[in-house]
Amino acid sequence: PGQRAVVARSGLGGRGNRHFTTPTRQAPRFAERGLPGEEGWVELRLKLLADAGLVGLPNAGKSSLLARLTRARPRVADYPFTTLEPVLGVLGDEQGQLVVADIPGLIEGAHEGAGLGHDFLAHVERTRLLVHVLDLAPVDGSDPVANHATVEAELAGHAAGLERFPRVLCLSKADLVPEEDARAAAAAWRERLGEAALDVVVTSAATGSGLEELASAILRAVPAEPPPSAALPGAETPAAHRVYRPDRGESFSVEAKGEGAFRVTGPGVERLLARHDLENPDALRYLEERLRGMGVIRALEGAGFERGDDVEIAGTVFELDPGAPLR
Structure with missing residues (x-):
């Protein structure tokens, strides 16, 4: 809020004929023209504002969780890249309400633009809490630990300070694994992440288990103020009032x-x-x-x-x- 940026500087204005009066030139019949200002094209990217963002690989179950946690109706299907645009939902209790964003799935190389990664990661910048949704039973048989590392690497590589955002780890699709395996996975992740995650919650959008715990964890973990974003290289913070003269x-x-x-x-x-x-x-x-x-x-x-x-x-x-x- 209140952030300012200089995208183009105006040219110096011209002076009227009155400025050129002298004892021998009391009625000048000429004036100065103004100098041209800077010109260029500016690309504006919309970043949705949300309190918490659901991030993870494609098909990790983010949209299903958003649909169960809120009244949002994201498109849900059993194949990757179902969500192509961020979807917002409102999560609330008697204490207040929060906006939760379902961020489209991130793939390896997203911070370099792969899979529209730049567009997706830009929306993550405007959140205050990241909910990393990790599939306990990936259909492709991939390793959840490697999948977690992939997403975290893309968040860190985006160079917007996302690695400093507070996190909650959500282990999704618990209905597809034995209950004791889900509990063991949660314990292992708590030990592995330590203080890097504020909470680890096991959930199933299909059965509804763990959803109340996840909602409470999100409401409890969202900080009052957003984390500081990394300054862009060469970014300029102009004074409240500045006059540019060549x-x-x-x-x-x-x-x-x-x-x-x-x-x-x-x-x-x-x-x-x-x-x-x-x-x-x-x-x-x-x-x-x-x-x-x-x-x-x-x-x-x-x-x-x-x-x-x-x-x-x-x-x-x-x-x-x-x-x-x-x-």
Whole structure:
């Protein structure tokens, strides 16, 4: 909340003709143009805001759990990648309510973009608690320990501080294994994770066992404040009010392009031309005054400039007479 970011800086504004009044120029008939600002394309990614996020491999049972814990109706099927967009549900008791998000399944390489992993992991950033849903009986016969490590590696690899988020481990599909095996698995995971998990809960969305315990664990474990997110490389935190002004850039260089032709380059002289209407005689006279004051005429003469030679500044060619105005 309240976060700010600079995506583009505006150009410096121009000054009106009143600014150019002098004792000999009491009614200037020219003004300054504003300088162009930065341009570019910005991609905005929506990150859903939830208190707890269900994460895990595809087909770990996250959608079934969300449907049983809340009134959400996610798509549920017995094949991977059923959920392609995060689904939100509300979990509550007499103490209050929390929003729980079913995050689409993560696969190996998700933090590098595999399986739309960047999009899925971005939603995890806005949660305050991770509920890692781990299948006790994977249909592919894979090792739950390796599956757990895969998901945790993808969360850590996302580089948004997800490894610091508090966690609850949910061992799902307990109805597919003997009860004593489920209890033994829970005990082994508590010993394996130690303080890395706030709680380990055995559940079955099919039978409803463990769901009340899981709901209580989530409501109890969600912190009052979200964990600090890792700062993005090069991220800028602007002050409440900041004025951006370009460097005056008075330095310039003079280059002989050939016989009777010269080029003047430098941010100051180029910006000077960009600010004024070159079709306005009064503006041209003012430019000549400024070029003299900056030492451009003197530098041209030192480089061999003679009356009637062409001078190019910012792509515009002038026939310059050191003793007369630009034309």
